[in-house]
Amino acid sequence: MTSALHPEAASLLARSHRLGADPRNTNYAGGNTSAKGTGTDPVTGGGVELMWVKGSGGDLGTLTEGGLAALRLDRLRALEGVYPGVEREDEMVAAFDYCLHGKGGAAPSIDTAMHGLVDAAHVDHLHPDSGIALACAADGEKLTAECFGDTVVWVPWRRPGFQLGLDIAAVKAAHPRAIGCVLGGHGITAWGDTSEECEANSLHIIRTAESFLAERGRPEPFGPLLDGYRPLPETERRKRAAALAPHIRALASKDRPQVGHFDDSDAVLDFTARAEHPRLAALGTSCPDHFLRTKVRPLVLDLAPTAPLDEAVARLAELHTAYRQEYAAYYQRHAAPDSPAMRGADPAIVLVPGVGMFSFGKDKQTARVAGEFYLNAINVMRGAEAVSSYAPIEESEKFRIEYWALEEAKLQRMPKPKPLATRIALVTGAGSGIGKAIAHRLAAEGACVVVADLNAENAAAVAAELGGPDTAVPVTVDVTSEEQITAAFDAAVLAFGGVDLVVNNAGISISKPLLETTARDWDLQHDIMARGSFLVSREAARLMAAQQLGGDIVYIASKNAVFAGPNNIAYSATKADQAHQVRLLAAELGAHGIRVNGVNPDGVVRGSGIFAAGWGAQRAATYGIEEDELGEFYAQRTLLKREVLPEHVANAVFALTGGDLTHTTGLHIPVDAGVAAAFLR
Template structure:
């Protein structure tokens, strides 16, 4: 129907512009009539963005649908602010039909305000006024009586009653600024509500630009200026695994790095320690960034080891402070502490590291702190930044309703929170492995010497592509730098890159031998070496999996270069398992055989060579391999990929080779 279509189009337009609201922040609504299928009579309904949705990508399935008369009727049973939590449960009794998405805490605001369309948003410009110490006066200066100030109140039914009363008492008003929080606007039509929302957002932005000081964060601190881009990225890559390990003390986290100009300028200025300590204000901000960030108190030019030592010290202090914050405000019915590690780490001259349970959560946490910096800049430019107090932040961070929202999230996939680096992932077995690990929740770095192939697979997975020839140590090092900057480090490395040269001994040249061993023996060694350095720095353990071969233990004909290179890889598994075990790093291998369909190696000429050796047509080679196995089954890339995944789940297994060959008795390990 047109009411819902107009609401979704308005929501998508507002949500697609970060100047209007942050990711998954705010909500929009529309009121209208529909036919009740149970009675055939018209019924007044409220369509409102549900809990946890994102305006920019909102679809009809993300709307909660409620009976308007029943939501408004809850005013008669509302028992006051001490009983806010029970009102959200009451919304379930107001749903129309199946109700759509779960109603959010802001549902009451949208239902009780007497307007056909309501927008509640979190724009940086609006929150800057909302968090200024004299925000009420600034709002009046900016808007006159067109926008009304609402003192801070925790989101809930009472806030909805307050705003409904303001709308009634101020018929000239188009909306309000919510202290410490955001803005709300309303209109009789969808277009009017959207226009009024933009009027408030853009009006606040103009006011800040016209009246704000040029350098609200104060003068630069000597030595805290941004490092040159190359030095900055190098230092970030050196610090990322350490920081990810620290931020994963309680729960494994994915990292994200940001070095945009607003972050670097903020950290170069005199006021950043004071402002960072005050923390963020808008509930959406600190729910994702925690009550405050961890801030390195050393200049950008400090020696690396001094920085690393200081970060460890600050992390200990941060955890103690966060535990004290929890203990100061927790009540007997508060949810348990959710972890004491920082979600945001600020490093002057380098940038911001943000952390979350998955890649999107980590990225969004950083985006929210960028919003917070913009808010602080705006507030400080015209006044003094004064966010809501710590006790109120705790009440929201450890709200039972927030706990319920977390409980509604789907159970994480087995590899959620882990970063996989797969070589030779642009095709064949490597591509299948990348797909499998991504499907099981891992963040995947697709490494291949063919840049276009790597990008293609990465696009399929929404993963990260890197160009890496495993025979080139500099390229390997650079690829792992990219992994660290993209996700904070690496947990799971699959040494899959390979080629095959099938010739008898007397036909095998030194060049054949060197090429075969450079890619598989030397290449695997180099990848393992650089990846292990990252894993040790993280302190989170990890997995290294070699895609070896049945030929590592079986002596086949005309196969001297390939078979011996695979045997080298197989023994690397044993050697590294013995060496890296003390760091919790498990090293295992997979021994495939006869993977013809979908294999890049077989398609590149190996298939024709092996078919000639065995005297069968190339198109029948897969069948030939299958018939010589005990199970009489053809092996596919997906079977190898599944074995890699299974190895990542075997927490007490290292130094093992898993055959994926459908049963070749001559290759049994013994």
């Protein structure tokens, strides 16, 4: 690409951002835009016709200069002369690389030909729900003519590629009054002589289609409400969703672990409450962007939301078995000898009438976007059914897209997942100190993190630092309360689908001699750390057993669990309790693949919420030093003479949960820089 942003490219970015900011115009990462103009040939210094086009991947709403591919138009248009025909059109994608202008920029996408071959300075290809509704209606061609007259032309379904670019170019040449076209089963394309005209034409097509569907559409296109399938009240609905979520995640993760997302928006609840939803869901989605992310069809629970929970769980398991068999048969029906191997037969979308939609992916963003795409599909089905009947592209064409060699190549180029990818962690006391450091380390290694803390403000701040709701969510929890712990785990499963990794870190420290330690001191210390850890671990074990994915529970205990020091009877006894919980739970939960381990830190002063809350002053007084000398004091009494920081404890948690210690349970790792009296025997 050229070093300075060309005015046409700058205008293209601005147009893309405006179009991509409104979900009515296109779905996430869907569609592409282009602009043509004259640039400078760096070799001759003369002018050269260029095209800037959104490259492969990326999203219109957040498109940057680096997301554009810049190509020479003379070379791009010359490809028409060497085009080997539709049976070999995939070869043309590699040829786009020889048309690139300058260094850097994005890889050209499959839609590059559409933009380059159409004789217009600016082209938009978008996936608006209203346009796809016409594109997926049984009589879409007739409806397009009724809606737009001769200003928008119908183009029958064709898989994206070089031939589709030629088709659209021919349509424009044959229809001089046309401002764009509706692509059967796919979306829309619009063009213009200026960026402003192109954008106006795109919006005209989208808004006109919206108005047409609203004015011509019949009421209740999904049919009447089904008896017993009405949405549950919100509190009851979300409680039911939280109870089902770990079981559904277990089903969606049979082939490989998945992260989940829950959506109980009005559109989902209305769709699943209507009589036609089983028929429409079975037809599957249509637009390639939709079914690549949602699979060809969802799994739909066929029970009322008031059915007993165990009955719903059992029925979901039966439907999942059938779904996997049907998906394998779909693959066998259409796979060719050179098709990529089947990627997995689990559903990406699970619809539960009266409750909502569960969507799944390799990370939270992918899971959330899959759900958003199924919402797009619901909108498309509503529009098509309102004016006609929903008629998606043939199953064989869906397979060609899903198992396209170019799509497989894109998947193979994806970076290797991080060690904790697909793992969902809940860390107590994560608003500061050791817990905060653990949350940061787990997120950095690919985990989704539930930041649990008694201090809501601190929890929210840490979750924001970690990147927000696609990476971390805050929950406010007092670990002495069974109700708040249950609510925290419910929040976790509704945010991410489940929980795989729990760190018992919440705690306080009361440093007093035996004769000054009150019963209240003792009870408070034990309620928060011994009882709190027990309650958190019990809820974690219940959920992990339902998920059938194994899991990790880590206790942040202490050197004091094995070392007898002065003036902290309540704290040290509680830590010994936690240490033995590790052994007991490791023995009990191993049958579920749940590993339970501990970390024994010592002298973690810097950044510690406990030390800042008074424990530091008390311990300094015990040792007869100034409080700001405490970290160095602890360091000098160790074998390594090194101060222990929160990050070092976080490193140990990752070592226990990051994959290398897969056969280790019941272990305590000292993180104390070497305290001989605390060696484990």
